Structure formats: structure tokens, C-alpha cells
Amino acid sequence: MTEETPALLKDILDPQALETIGDAGVAASPHFDRPVFLSAALAGLDALSIMERVRHIADALHTALPGDYAVALDIVRAMAPRLTHGFQAMAVTEYVARYGLNDFDRSMEALADLTRFGSAEFAIRPFLAADTPRALATMRQWAGSADEHVRRLASEGARPRLPWAARVPALKADPTLAAPILEMLKADPSLYVRKSVANHLNDIAKDRPEWLLGRLAAWPQDDARTAWIIRHALRTLIKKGDPAALALIGVGHGAAVSVRDFSIAPSAVHLGDRIAIKADLASDSSENQRLVVDYRVHYARAGGKSAAKVFKLKTFELAARETASLGISQTIRDFSTRRHHPGRHEVELIVNGQTMATAAFDIPVTD
Incomplete structure (x- = not known):
């Protein structure tokens, strides 16, 4: 067919x-x-x-x-x-x-x-x-x-x-x-x-x-x-x-890592724009670690409320004392199941189930 x-x-x-x-x-x-x-x-x-x-x-x-x-x-x-x-x-x-x-x-x-x-x-x-x-x-x-x-x-x-x-x-x-x-x-x-x-x-x-x-x-x-x-x-x-x-899946709860950078650019976007999410993770362990890295976006809603959604970033093996740079981009656009509202959108970096860092981007009010 x-x-x-x-x-x-x-x-x-x-x-x-x-x-x-x-x-x-x-x-x-x-x-x-x-x-x-x-x-x-x-x-x-x-x-x-x-x-x-x-x-x-x-x-x-x-x-x-x-x-x-x-x-x-x-x-x-x-x-x-x-x-x-x-x-x-x-x-x-x-x-x-x-x-x-x-x-x-x-x-x-x-x-x-x-x-x-x-x-x-x-x-x-x-x-x-x-x-x-x-x-x-x-x-x-x-x-x-x-x-x-x-x-x-x-x-x-x-x-x-x-x-x-x-x-x-x-x-x-x-x-x-x-x-x-x-x-x-x-x-x-x-x-x-x-x-x-x-x-x-x-x-x-x-x-x-x-x-x-x-x-x-x-x-x-x-x-x-x-x-x-x-x-x-x-x-x-x-x-x-x-x-x-x-x-x-062979992953511990939490990880011996430090977040050296977690950023979102640009900091203000409109519908149709793309955001770039970047994270640098440094191992604090003398052993290799398996990491599941996600990010949670708290989408602004009317009345000051928010609704969270978790996205996958990367699952990988981080070598002892090594540093990994991770990145992903995402288009800010409406779906039938999710509509964007003006306001501040908090984003959490989650490593092995634990929040390790936060950042944010804004969707400004338009006329």
C-alpha cells in the first residue's frame, strides 16, 4: 500500500x-x-x-x-x-x-x-x-x-x-x-x-x-x-x-557528578523559535557511571499555574573523572495536546532521577 x-x-x-x-x-x-x-x-x-x-x-x-x-x-x-x-x-x-x-x-x-x-x-x-x-x-x-x-x-x-x-x-x-x-x-x-x-x-x-x-x-x-x-x-x-x-536498567539512583553548565538559549522565545539546551556534566567518581539524563519543562499556564513534561536527553556511560557535553534543541510550537502561554518556563536537568540544576526561558506577552 x-x-x-x-x-x-x-x-x-x-x-x-x-x-x-x-x-x-x-x-x-x-x-x-x-x-x-x-x-x-x-x-x-x-x-x-x-x-x-x-x-x-x-x-x-x-x-x-x-x-x-x-x-x-x-x-x-x-x-x-x-x-x-x-x-x-x-x-x-x-x-x-x-x-x-x-x-x-x-x-x-x-x-x-x-x-x-x-x-x-x-x-x-x-x-x-x-x-x-x-x-x-x-x-x-x-x-x-x-x-x-x-x-x-x-x-x-x-x-x-x-x-x-x-x-x-x-x-x-x-x-x-x-x-x-x-x-x-x-x-x-x-x-x-x-x-x-x-x-x-x-x-x-x-x-x-x-x-x-x-x-x-x-x-x-x-x-x-x-x-x-x-x-x-x-x-x-x-x-x-x-x-x-x-x-x-543498571542505573543507580542519583549520580556522583557535578553540573558545570546548564543553559538555555535564547532566554526569550516566540512560537516557532528553537531553544538550545546545553549541559556539561563532570564525573566526581573514580568509577564509570551509567547515566540517564532527562530534562523537565514546567510549561507556564494561565493563572500562574504550570504543567510539567519530561523529555529524554541522553543515556550513556560517563567514564571516571571525565566530562561530557550534552545538547539538544527543541522548537517551541503548539500541539493539539499542548498549547504555550506567555510566562516563565522553568527547566530542570534530571540525572538518574534527581534534579541537578535548573534554568529557564520566557515566552513574552504579544499584542
């Missing part, structure tokens, strides 16, 4: 994409009603967000497919290889989520097939909510698949805090329910799968940090793939300076 990201995310599923889906339906079966699909899919499309469009298109597919679900599902599965973007395929998998709950086994088999073309991580959620043990049992079988897309779905679909997805009540109550799946994938050869496992474990860290630390402490790190998952799974706890999390 060829995938291009437009200026607005929702425009991935624009009228041209609907034409592509309609063409795929006609190519898959003469029983697919393309005009009916396009009429239903185009209605009200412009006002919808990307995930609303996914659901809207799934409902439009329902109007154009045969009423017999088994027949319709065969058509849907034949459509998927003809689609040109993962979000198009996600809309097709959403059809299964919305209309296939009463045919559990057939639908789950279809999702394992369709996920190769556009992840079925969202479409699996209603099945997990409807019958959590049954769905997890099937997904545990998927964890042994030869296909990395299916193995990833076993982990990603069961994430307790999957972004953009509805929470599954059973996983919200016990975010560790998919632990047997994660055990099977803890040394997966695919980075695509390992990223999902790490993200899944990081979700658990936000609700059950003690469980996570105990589980990961039992995982052997002599396999580089497992060690990679552990490091990335612990990122939230490491940013918080959790001593047990730091110990699991």
Missing part, C-alpha cells in the same frame, strides 16, 4: 479514499453496491474526525454489503488487499467490530487476516469487552503466529490504555490480564511487535507499577530483544526517577 499523510489527519479518509474503497468492493464481488456505499459514506463526511469517519464508513459498508454476515465478511476480506492506505483498511475492520459480535469465531479469524492491511487494534476492542476471557484466549494463540502483524495485534489490541480506543472494563479493572501474551512476546524478533509489547507494559506501569517492576525483574536481560523491551516499558517510571526502575 502507498500511504501519504495529508495536512489534516481526517483527510486520509476523503472522498477519493471512499472511491478507492468502493472500487475495492466492486472488484471483490458483484454483490457490493458501490453507489449505495458512496451515497451513505459521503453524507456528512466533512464534519467528522478521523475515527468518526472510520465508524461512519463501516456503517456505509453495511448498507452496501449483502445482509448475510458470512457472505459480507468474505467480501470484506477480499476488499482489503485492494486498499491503498491503512486507515481505509481500518474502516473495513471496523465493519467487523460493529456487525460481527454475534459471530465471534468467524469475526476474530477475519480480524487476524485483516490486520495485515490496516491494524485491527481498535476493531478487537468490542470483542474483548463482550467476552474478555474468550477473546484473550484467541489472542494468546495469535501470539504464536508466524505473521508479525498478527502477533502485534495480540499485544496492541489488549493494551489497557490504547490511545483513541474505548477502554475495556475488564482490562481497566485488571490491566495485567494479557500478561501471558506479553510473556510469549518478550523476545520477539520483530521490532514492530516489541514496540507494542513495551507500550503495553508502559500502560500497566501507570496503574500497577509494583506488578510491572516485579514482572520485569524476573525477565532475563541476556537477550538484547528483551532488554530493549524492558528499557522502553520502564520509560514512564524512569522519567519519574523511580529507583527500582532505574536499577532494572
